[in-house]
Amino acid sequence: MTEFFSGFSWSQILKTTMVLFAVIDILGSIPLIIKLKEKTGDISPLRTSLVSLGIMICFLILGESILNIFGVDIRSFAVAGSLIIFALALEMIMGWHLFRDEVSGKVASIIPLAFPIIAGAGTMTSIISLKAEFSEVNIVMGIIINIIFIYIVLRLTKKIESLLGEGGIAIVKKVFGIILLAIAVKLFSSNISALFSV
Known part of the structure; x- marks a missing residue:
C-alpha cells in the first residue's frame, strides 16, 4: 500500500485528469445524454x-495483463493509443464523428452511457x-x-446545457480538443523514441 502511494504527484494527477476529461468529453455529450433521458425516461447518475x-x-x-496475452508491450500500446487520442482530438476540433456509437438499449445508464460513451475505447x-x-x-x-x-x-x-448554450459547449470541445492534440503528440514522441532506443 505504501509503495502504491509513493508515486503520488499533484502534477501527474492534474495531467491525468485533463487527459481523461478531454477524452471522455462529458460536456460534449450533454445533447446525447438529454436525448437518452427523453428516450428512456430517466438515467441513474x-x-x-x-x-x-x-x-x-x-x-x-x-x-x-490483457496486452501481455497478445504479446504487446505497454510502450507499443501507448504509441498506438497516442494515434487514437490524436484522432479523437481531430474529431473534437473538426467536428467529425469517427467514434460515436449508435444510441440504443433499455439500460441506458450502463449501455451506451457508461460503456462505450464514458468508459469507451478512447478512455481505455x-x-x-x-x-x-x-x-x-x-x-x-x-x-x-x-x-x-x-x-x-x-x-x-x-442546467449546464442552458448555462453554456450550444456555443459554449462547442467552445469547450474545441479547447479540450487542442489540449488533447498536444498531449497525443507528446505521448507519441516520448514512447516512440523509447521503443527505438531499446
Whole structure:
C-alpha cells in the first residue's frame, strides 16, 4: 500500500485528469445524454458513474495483463493509443464523428452511457497510455476526479446545457480538443523514441 502511494504527484494527477476529461468529453455529450433521458425516461447518475469507475479501474489493473496475452508491450500500446487520442482530438476540433456509437438499449445508464460513451475505447486506450508515463495512484485519482465530475454533470445536465448554450459547449470541445492534440503528440514522441532506443 505504501509503495502504491509513493508515486503520488499533484502534477501527474492534474495531467491525468485533463487527459481523461478531454477524452471522455462529458460536456460534449450533454445533447446525447438529454436525448437518452427523453428516450428512456430517466438515467441513474450514480449507477452510470459507478459502472464507469469500475470499468476504468479494472482496465487500469488488468489492461497490461490483457496486452501481455497478445504479446504487446505497454510502450507499443501507448504509441498506438497516442494515434487514437490524436484522432479523437481531430474529431473534437473538426467536428467529425469517427467514434460515436449508435444510441440504443433499455439500460441506458450502463449501455451506451457508461460503456462505450464514458468508459469507451478512447478512455481505455488513454488509461493504458498514461500508465506508460504516470504512477497508478495518480491515474486512479484522475479517474475518481473525472467520475465525480461526470456524476455532477449527469445530475445537472439540463442546467449546464442552458448555462453554456450550444456555443459554449462547442467552445469547450474545441479547447479540450487542442489540449488533447498536444498531449497525443507528446505521448507519441516520448514512447516512440523509447521503443527505438531499446
